[in-house]
Amino acid sequence: MAEVSGDGPLSGLVVADFSRIVAGPYCTMLLGDLGADVIKVEKPFVGDPARRSGPFPADEAHLERSGLFLYLNTNKRSVSIDVLEPSGADLLARLCGSADVLVCSLHPTESDAGGLDDEFLRAHNPELTIARVTPYGMTGPNRDWLGYEANTAAFGGICGYLGASGRPLLFPPLAIGDYEAGLNVAIPILVADLADISGQSIDVSETDCWATVQNGMGVIEYIFGGRVFTRMGRGVKSGPYPNTILRCKDGHMRLVAMQRSEWQRFVAVMGDPEWASDPRFKDRVVMNEKHSDEVDALIEDWMKDKTKDEIFDLCRIGGVPFAPIYTIAEVMSQPEFASWFVEVDHPELPGMRQVGFPYELSEAPPSVRSGAPRLGEHTTSVFAELGIEISPELRAHEIC
Amino acid sequence: MPIEQQQSPRVSLPGANQDGPLSDLRVVDFGWAWAGATAGQILADFGAEVIKIESRTRLDPMRQGRPIIGTEPDPEQNPICHNVNRNKFSFGVNLKAPGGPDLIRDLVAHSDVVIENMTPGALARLGLTYEDLKVRCPELIMVSLPAFWSEGPMSEVKAYAPSITGVSGYDSMVGYEGEEPLGFQQGLADPNVGLHAAFAVLAALRHRKRTGRGQFIQTSQARAMLPLLGEAVAEHVMTGRTPAPAGNRRTGFAPHGNYQTLGEDRWISIAVRSEREWEGLCAALERPDLLTDRRFADGFARSQNLEALDAEVGAWTGQREADEAVATLQGNGVAAAPCLNTAERFHNEHLMSREAYVPVEHPVLGAEFIYGSPWKTSKGQPSVWKRVPLLGEDTDAILRDILGLEETEIASMRDAGVVE
Numbered sequence: 001m002a003e004v005s006g007d008g009p010l011s012g013l014v015v016a017d018f019s020r021i022v023a024g025p026y027c028t029m030l031l032g033d034l035g036a037d038v039i040k041v042e043k044p045f046v047g048d049p050a051r052r053s054g055p056f057p058a059d060e061a062h063l064e065r066s067g068l069f070l071y072l073n074t075n076k077r078s079v080s081i082d083v084l085e086p087s088g089a090d091l092l093a094r095l096c097g098s099a100d101v102l103v104c105s106l107h108p109t110e111s112d113a114g115g116l117d118d119e120f121l122r123a124h125n126p127e128l129t130i131a132r133v134t135p136y137g138m139t140g141p142n143r144d145w146l147g148y149e150a151n152t153a154a155f156g157g158i159c160g161y162l163g164a165s166g167r168p169l170l171f172p173p174l175a176i177g178d179y180e181a182g183l184n185v186a187i188p189i190l191v192a193d194l195a196d197i198s199g200q201s202i203d204v205s206e207t208d209c210w211a212t213v214q215n216g217m218g219v220i221e222y223i224f225g226g227r228v229f230t231r232m233g234r235g236v237k238s239g240p241y242p243n244t245i246l247r248c249k250d251g252h253m254r255l256v257a258m259q260r261s262e263w264q265r266f267v268a269v270m271g272d273p274e275w276a277s278d279p280r281f282k283d284r285v286v287m288n289e290k291h292s293d294e295v296d297a298l299i300e301d302w303m304k305d306k307t308k309d310e311i312f313d314l315c316r317i318g319g320v321p322f323a324p325i326y327t328i329a330e331v332m333s334q335p336e337f338a339s340w341f342v343e344v345d346h347p348e349l350p351g352m353r354q355v356g357f358p359y360e361l362s363e364a365p366p367s368v369r370s371g372a373p374r375l376g377e378h379t380t381s382v383f384a385e386l387g388i389e390i391s392p393e394l395r396a397h398e399i400c
Numbered sequence: 401m402p403i404e405q406q407q408s409p410r411v412s413l414p415g416a417n418q419d420g421p422l423s424d425l426r427v428v429d430f431g432w433a434w435a436g437a438t439a440g441q442i443l444a445d446f447g448a449e450v451i452k453i454e455s456r457t458r459l460d461p462m463r464q465g466r467p468i469i470g471t472e473p474d475p476e477q478n479p480i481c482h483n484v485n486r487n488k489f490s491f492g493v494n495l496k497a498p499g500g501p502d503l504i505r506d507l508v509a510h511s512d513v514v515i516e517n518m519t520p521g522a523l524a525r526l527g528l529t530y531e532d533l534k535v536r537c538p539e540l541i542m543v544s545l546p547a548f549w550s551e552g553p554m555s556e557v558k559a560y561a562p563s564i565t566g567v568s569g570y571d572s573m574v575g576y577e578g579e580e581p582l583g584f585q586q587g588l589a590d591p592n593v594g595l596h597a598a599f600a601v602l603a604a605l606r607h608r609k610r611t612g613r614g615q616f617i618q619t620s621q622a623r624a625m626l627p628l629l630g631e632a633v634a635e636h637v638m639t640g641r642t643p644a645p646a647g648n649r650r651t652g653f654a655p656h657g658n659y660q661t662l663g664e665d666r667w668i669s670i671a672v673r674s675e676r677e678w679e680g681l682c683a684a685l686e687r688p689d690l691l692t693d694r695r696f697a698d699g700f701a702r703s704q705n706l707e708a709l710d711a712e713v714g715a716w717t718g719q720r721e722a723d724e725a726v727a728t729l730q731g732n733g734v735a736a737a738p739c740l741n742t743a744e745r746f747h748n749e750h751l752m753s754r755e756a757y758v759p760v761e762h763p764v765l766g767a768e769f770i771y772g773s774p775w776k777t778s779k780g781q782p783s784v785w786k787r788v789p790l791l792g793e794d795t796d797a798i799l800r801d802i803l804g805l806e807e808t809e810i811a812s813m814r815d816a817g818v819v820e
Contacts, residue, residue, distance in 0.1 A: 008603075008607075009603040009604055009606055009607030010603055010606060010607075012610075013606075026627070030599060034600075034603050053651070053652055054651065055631070055634050055635040055638045055639055056638060056639075057638045057639070058638075058639065059639060067631065067634025067635060067637070067638050068630070068631045068634060070634070071630040071631065071633070071634050072630065118778075136750065137754055137776065138776075139753065139754070139776070140750045140753040140754050141749050141750045141753060142750040145730055145735075145737070146677075146730065146733065146734065146735035146736075147735050147737060148653070148671040148673070148735050150648070150650065150653075150656060150669050150671045151669045151671055151735050151736065151737035152737070153669070154658065154667075154668070154669035154737045154738065154739040154740070155669075155737040155738065155739075155740055156740075156745075157739075157740050157741065157742065157744075157745045158586065159658060159667070159669070159739045160739060160740075160741045160742075161585050161586040162574065162582070162584065162585060162586075163576075163582065164576070164582065167576065168647075168648065168657065168658045168659075168660070168667065169658045169667050169739050170574065170575070170576070170582075170647065170648060170658075171648050171650075171658070171669070172574070172584065172588075173570075173573040173574055173643075173645075173646065174570075174573065174628060174629065174631055174632060175631075175650075176588070176628045179627065179628045180591075180592065180595070181774075183592075183595050183596060183599065184595065184774050184775060185775065186599055187442060187595065187598060187599050187602065187775070188446075188775045188777055188780075190599065190602035190603060190605075190606065191421050191422065191446050191602060192421070192777075193606060194421070194422070194602060194605055194606055194609065195421030195422065197421060197779050199778075199779070200777055200778060200779050200780075201777065201778035201779075202775055202776075202777050202778075203775065203776040203777070204774055204775045204776075205754060205774055205776075206774075207750075207751075208751075208754050208756055208772075208773075208774035208775075209774040211745055211751055211756045211771070211774075212756055212757075212771035212772055212773055212774050213438065213441075213442075213591050213595065213771065213773065213774060214588075214591050214592075215586060215591075216483065216756065216757070216770075216771025217479070217480045217483045217484075217771065218742040219742055219745060219746050219757050219769060219771065220479035220480070220482060220483060220768060220769060220770060221479055221480075221742075222742040222743055222746060223479075223746070223768065223769055224468045224479055224765070224768070225468070228741050228742050228743050229741075229742065230665070230741070231585060232585060233582060234580070234581075234582045234583060236585070243562075245566075245571070245580075245581060245582065245583050247580065251572075252566075252572075252580065252581055254559075254562055254563045254566040254571070254583065256559070256560040256562055256563065258560065316556065316557060319558070321558045321559040321560055321563070322559065322563070323557065323559040323563035323566055323567050324566060324567065325566040325571045325572050325581055325583065326566065326567055326568070326569050326572060327569060327572045327642045327643075327644075328569045328572065328573075328629065328632045328633060328635075328636050328642055328643055329636055329642045330569070331567075331568065331569035331626075331629075332633065332636065336549065336552050336553060336554050337623075337626075340623055340626050341633075352637065353633075353637050354630060354633060354634060354637070355626045355627055355629060355630045355633050356626075358593075358596050358619055358623055358624040358626060358627050359596065359597070359600045359617055359618060359619035359623070359624070360617070360618045360619070361600065361603075361604060361615055361616075361617050362615045362616040362617075363604075363607065363611075363613055363614075363615035364604075364607050364615065
């Protein structure tokens, strides 16, 4: 197949991708940004559900203007096939015949119903790497459970760490579990490629991601100490004060000072207020357990007429490890972070500013070669490369 | 030179993994605390020979803490260390001692990858930057993952790990709807950057395999958070709105939340997106009246009446045990899952079957469980193949087998405190 790869380190790697929404698409975005040729398979007429999730410019829904879709799907070509129809599934298998990797996020029950098992998908290419990302994995008692990202965060154990005592557990915002799952599936894909493993099947469970590498360490503390951590609100009341978030003039600051010397330097930054030498505050662990509310108020009083940036500057000069809680708007306006964003020309939205690459590589850097594709934009051309005519019949039945 | 083209085969350390897909790879791991250690752990999980550089003269935070057995601080008793440093080897080197950095340069000459997340400038002072190390290892792949950035004003910022989710913008969205940010109360930036770094290293290895050329990869814990925020950035760019804490709400879902059940502080998550799932929810609750309630007539209506909706759902869950409620909901085609705490995760049948936590034997702590890995492969090896090394456990083998030193040289280095 003619390659539409970049010069990045993954140039020449061909990825067939019929994953949807976030997890699989983030995996293939990571691959595509580093030069892989990603062919995204979407359902005809409706496309990836992310095309409907927004956000949208001026809140006006449009299939080619969904912020989430545009962000995740740069550097990909779009082929529209209904893979859950038998003739669509055949087209997918033929597409896989020319690919190195297939990324799939179908729920296990959907794969079962559509007959899209590994054997079928490898019909034209026994060496194909098949990478599946699902809520609970392809095996196990919960394999067939329905699960959205919120559910996988809950089951994976992170919700217990988020929120305030006595109030509902919080989900991590922005479906980050999906991103972590996508990242986790991208890793064994590259290992299989590097080690020339033929016909590798990869099964990544989003709940496993939370339960292991993201947040698995608490288990060993539980086994040895019996300790089960739970949410504490904005301030951690164990250990030395401070370990909290406090309010300032234009927002909030994160205050953490493990070392006594750091706390002392902050007291100096505040101008050595008398209250800081109150004997009740001598032991910072006691201060945290018994007097944190009182000290929080005293510090907030000092911070109330100072902005985040002012306090950040004072802390940096004064050797105090406190940092601002930036809003998204503030992150986007920091000059030091400017290169962390890119502008992409999408078919309907040229010059859209969006998050760029998480890393820089000196020899073969990531790049934006194309904006997100229009739905089905490349169906004809991709199948022409494979020597497959898309019959009017297939189109009439909305298979393709 | 690329692994396949080496003229003389490398000598593996005793205990190295011979069968993993990355078993030919050697990694020098300067990873400090969690972030850098995770990057090394991922490669080690696939069989790479990952050598952790450490010293009693400057203990990794994960070698510190209250001991589990006894009262004396013990670098072998931090259970978090046992997780992220499993499958690795430990080279006890004092980088501040004369000769210490030389040993590292020698080791890197026999290695493929270097991982570091030190304070910016530290490696330059030791003569161990990419430019320094490339001299003896031209195809070196090196990845740097400091907290904020490696140069410019942010390189001088000292802040603890929880600050990273704040500086990156994520904390500003964590909290109850309309209230102040509570921030993410668990490490997130650390494993996230470790995984991204490992992925980038693997991509660079592919490039090296094809071209013979290594490269330098720069990321940071703050920068690697940004991809997770793509949707929020899009929201701001497209609508001008600045995302703020929204509790458990998510556009397109109603209901979407955590609901309390019977038991102490027990909650289940429920997320309903489609009309079919909504019908399933009403069936599970045995509330056909909700189907004809105008407040909940469709997704849009439900999104306008979330409080009332939550009250109905909460009234039902509040009278049931979590597992029973989840079973009923799943049986009716509704996405629901219990919020598991640490103890529940450890004992959970599904997670057990996925080998989320695997047993290892440790010389000091005895039988322990560490986390496995989230990927299962058809043609693969177990992810956990070796326990965490004791500090300096492999120093002798490294000096002798990889660097070719004699026993007398090794002994004098120990005496001088260069190695441990």
